[in-house]
Amino acid sequence: MPVKGEYLGMPLHINDLEHDYREFFGYCAKHDLHLQNCDDCKMFRYPPTTACPYCASPRATWKPVEGKGTLYSYGEIHHAIQPVFRQYSPYMLLLVELDTQRGKPGEFDGLRFTGNLAAPNGDLAPPDLVRSVGIGTRLRIVYKDAGEGISMPLWTVDESATQPARPWRYPIE
Amino acid sequence: MAPGGDINAASEKFLRGKYAIVGVGETGYVRGSGRTTRALGTEAVRKAIEDAGLKPSDVDGMLSYSFNDSTFSPTIAGELGIRPNFYMDVYGGGSSTEALIGIAMGVIEAGMCRTVVIYRAMNGYSEVRIGGTGGRGSVAPVGGEGLFTRAYGLMSAGQMFCQSFMRHMYDYGTTPEQVAMVKVIHSEHASNNPKAFYKKRLTVQDVISSRMIVKPLHLLDCCVETDNGTAIIVTRIDRARDCRHKPAVIQSVVGRCCKPRADMHYQAGPISTVAGHYAKDILWPNAGVGPEDVDVTGSYDAFTFTTMLQLEDYGFCKKGEGGNYVSDGTMRLGGKRPNNTSGGHLCEGYTHGVNMVIENVRQLRHDVDDSCPVGPDGKRQHSYDYREGGCRQVKKVEVTANLGWATPGQGSAMVMAQDKR
Numbered sequence: 001m002p003v004k005g006e007y008l009g010m011p012l013h014i015n016d017l018e019h020d021y022r023e024f025f026g027y028c029a030k031h032d033l034h035l036q037n038c039d040d041c042k043m044f045r046y047p048p049t050t051a052c053p054y055c056a057s058p059r060a061t062w063k064p065v066e067g068k069g070t071l072y073s074y075g076e077i078h079h080a081i082q083p084v085f086r087q088y089s090p091y092m093l094l095l096v097e098l099d100t101q102r103g104k105p106g107e108f109d110g111l112r113f114t115g116n117l118a119a120p121n122g123d124l125a126p127p128d129l130v131r132s133v134g135i136g137t138r139l140r141i142v143y144k145d146a147g148e149g150i151s152m153p154l155w156t157v158d159e160s161a162t163q164p165a166r167p168w169r170y171p172i173e
Numbered sequence: 174m175a176p177g178g179d180i181n182a183a184s185e186k187f188l189r190g191k192y193a194i195v196g197v198g199e200t201g202y203v204r205g206s207g208r209t210t211r212a213l214g215t216e217a218v219r220k221a222i223e224d225a226g227l228k229p230s231d232v233d234g235m236l237s238y239s240f241n242d243s244t245f246s247p248t249i250a251g252e253l254g255i256r257p258n259f260y261m262d263v264y265g266g267g268s269s270t271e272a273l274i275g276i277a278m279g280v281i282e283a284g285m286c287r288t289v290v291i292y293r294a295m296n297g298y299s300e301v302r303i304g305g306t307g308g309r310g311s312v313a314p315v316g317g318e319g320l321f322t323r324a325y326g327l328m329s330a331g332q333m334f335c336q337s338f339m340r341h342m343y344d345y346g347t348t349p350e351q352v353a354m355v356k357v358i359h360s361e362h363a364s365n366n367p368k369a370f371y372k373k374r375l376t377v378q379d380v381i382s383s384r385m386i387v388k389p390l391h392l393l394d395c396c397v398e399t400d401n402g403t404a405i406i407v408t409r410i411d412r413a414r415d416c417r418h419k420p421a422v423i424q425s426v427v428g429r430c431c432k433p434r435a436d437m438h439y440q441a442g443p444i445s446t447v448a449g450h451y452a453k454d455i456l457w458p459n460a461g462v463g464p465e466d467v468d469v470t471g472s473y474d475a476f477t478f479t480t481m482l483q484l485e486d487y488g489f490c491k492k493g494e495g496g497n498y499v500s501d502g503t504m505r506l507g508g509k510r511p512n513n514t515s516g517g518h519l520c521e522g523y524t525h526g527v528n529m530v531i532e533n534v535r536q537l538r539h540d541v542d543d544s545c546p547v548g549p550d551g552k553r554q555h556s557y558d559y560r561e562g563g564c565r566q567v568k569k570v571e572v573t574a575n576l577g578w579a580t581p582g583q584g585s586a587m588v589m590a591q592d593k594r
Contacts, residue, residue: 007324011314021320046440047321053434073343073444075335076388077326081304085326090388093327095336095439112439116325135343152324168343170388172381 005147008084008124012146020048023062025150031143033067033153035111036060044101046111054105065100065111067141068158071133071167072097072112088124092117096139096155118142118154125156133157134167187459192278193413193420194589196225196290196406197531202370202522204298206400211244213402214294215252221290221404222253226417229253232406234289235260236277238269238525242301243294259286265429266303267473268577269293270405270526271585272428277407288412292404297523299400304329321437330475331387331395337581338389338478341445344493347481349389351496353380355477355512356393356519358505363516365506365543365565370399371520374561380477394477396518403527405534414594421534424572424588425459427452431583438582448584449486449576456487456574460588464488467588468570469536470510471529473578474517483576483584484512506559506567514541514565526577530587533573537591541566 003022005012014021020036024047027034035044038052039059051058075093080086098111117125117133122144125133133139138161143151157163198220200206200213214237222229235246235257246260259280263269270291277289297303315324322328341347357377363369375393383392413420430452433441457463464487472480472487477499485495489510498504504512515521515532522528535541543565545553555566570591577585 007315010324012320012324013314013316014320015316018317021317025320047318047437049436053436053440073336073340075332075339076385077332078385078388080326081329081332082323082326088326090385091326093325093332093335093387095340095444106442108443109441112444114321114325114327114439135340170339170342170349172349 003147003149005150007144007146007152010084012150014150020050022149024048027062028143028151028153029145029149031151033065033141034062035065037063043105044111046113065098069096069098069113069139071095071135071137071139072110073135076130076170090127090130091124092130092133094139094155113153115153115155118144118156120156122154129157131173134169136164137167138163187425188278188282189424189459189461190422191410192281192407192423193410193592194405194423194530194534195408195413195416195418195420196221196227197534198222198224198404199528199531200402202368202399202401204370204399206296206299209244210242210294210296210402211248211252213296213400214244214249214292217294217402217404218249218290218292219253221406224417225406227288227406229255232288232290233258234277234280234286236273236289236291237262238265238273238293239295240264240266240301242296249292257286259289266525266579267475268429268526268579268583268585270530271426271575271577271587274407274423274587275426275428278423278426281407281409288406288408290404290406292402293525293527294402295525296400298398302398303523304331304398331390334476334478334581335387335390336439337444337447337482338476340443341478341482342389344443344445345496347496349381350377351500352394352477352481353377354500355474355480356380359474359513359516359519362506362511362514362565363520364561365559365563366515366521367544368542369516369521370397371516390476396475396523397520399522401522401524403524403531405527405530414592418538418540420592421537421589422592424461424590425456427455427586429579429583429585430455432581435582438580444581446492447482447486447581449483449586452584452586453487456586456588462572462588467510467572467574469514469533469567469573470504470512471517471533471573471575472512473526473529473576474513474519475578477519479578480512482581483578487574487576487586506565511567514567530575533575533589536567536570537573537589539566539570
């Protein structure tokens with residue numbers, strides 16, 4: 001049975017063959033971040049894959065990972081292409097670098113998540129929140145339930161973290 | 174071992190100087206061709222064959238690329254009476270041109286055919302727009318890898334690349350005004366190109382005051398979408414010397430070279446470094462020249478930023494100094510090393526790379542199709558007056574480089590030179 005859901009009016013589906021995606025979004029549905037951890041080299045990886053990008057091992061175990069990180073880069077979408085996103089523009093496309101495994105395997109490598117900026121309840125961020133976030137902002141994961149066995153991971157400002165005085169933003173607002 | 178570390182720079186065993194581009198063909202660059210990609214492809218291929226001084230029966234290999242928005246080789250072959258001994262139609266957009274040139278050399282070397290035409294035909298404005306605007310993809314159900322992209326409103330090229338561009342500004346202090354100069358300079362070049370879709374000269378202010386599409390990309394940081402067919406012909410150097418024009422001799426080629434984590438390049442390394450960082454270690458040793466030897470560049474301008482990032486990572490300036498390089502006049506006609514003298518994708522038209530190769534072939538022939546008068550020998554008598562509406566032939570062109578872009582994580586490249594014989 002495929003996993004089916006709906007998010008922002010978009011139909012979502014994960015077919016029966018996509019075992020790794022089913023696992024990932026299944027944990028998200030429990031508001032729990034799990035990633036594959038390689039049984040051989042012990043590296044985490046994102047997004048889910050059927051083998052280890054670092055040692056090619058097919059053996060991995062899903063393990064919990066703390067959903068906290070720093071905004072590594074972003075884009076701000078003013079001209080939405082998908083109709084459902086027009087009402088949320090401008091919206092932020094985030095690249096969030098997790099604290100877990102930061103600087104591994106190489107100095108400039110990490111676990112970097114694509115996603116959107118959201119309010120703490122998982123709704124896409126309103127304009128004033130968008131304007132407050134930049135490179136360096138500390139973020140935490142939140143989830144928006146999308147159906148049985150699937151929630152979408154999103155990111156919001158980590159209220160409990162020490163934030164940079166001025167996160168870096170594009171110079172022209 | 175460093176990427177490309179197994180390559181012996183002292184030898185010419187990688188076919189340096191053994192192949193050439195002998196023919197180029199293009200339709201007009203328009204919005205609303207009113208024709209099928211079949212008609213566009215056929216016209217471009219026919220013109221390339223004529224330009225080479227060949228007959229359709231002289232061409233026995235065909236390569237094309239598309240996002241399934243084109244017409245495949247057997248159909249175009251049928252239109253022109255070509256009987257292919259080899260053909261292949263591959264999936265892909267930007268960076269395919271140089272990659273397919275390498276494949277053409279390989280299949281000829283393998284004896285599979287003798288002369289290959291490579292084409293890209295697209296109604297990139299009136300049928301399938303690469304940005305996805307109005308396309309079926311923008312409303313289709315989300316599954317598979319789309320759960321990590323489209324579910325977040327991430328599907329167009331600008332949306333996919335913006336984080337790399339933004340991080341370059343953060344890492345190196347690159348400014349919007351510096352990057353806007355790519356569009357300014359390419360618009361100057363396009364004003365001397367009667368074929369260009371956009372011929373108006375623009376200012377930095379025009380660029381940074383145009384509406385924001387995907388921060389850091391204003392509308393005028395993004396290339397134009399057009400309808401066109403473009404084609405080039407590759408053959409071995411001995412046959413090339415029998416063709417109509419002086420051959421543009423291929424010195425080295427790199428095809429779809431990737432950063433680590435080709436599945437999702439953001440995971441590896443500084444994202445402000447692009448695939449050219451790896452490709453340069455194949456391109457320059459195989460060509461036997463370096464960036465300092467290059468007279469004209471064709472750095473792919475899907476966006477203003479793509480031109481800058483590639484010039485930087487291929488070593489035309491120090492890492493991080495791309496903003497300065499693209500804005501200090503170096504890459505302007507009359508400057509030390511002009512880039513995209515046709516106006517490129519930002520101004521001439523969008524072809525997924527072929528027109529930038531065509532332009533450099535013409536530069537090497539010293540026969541760019543600007544507004545200069547044609548002399549009795551059939552060649553243009555260039556004035557080297559680069560004012561608006563004037564010449565766009567570079568005075569001294571012995572070596573050119575094309576730097577093709579697919580994504581920050583994937584690119585292709587080629588060095589060409591004048592035939593020394």
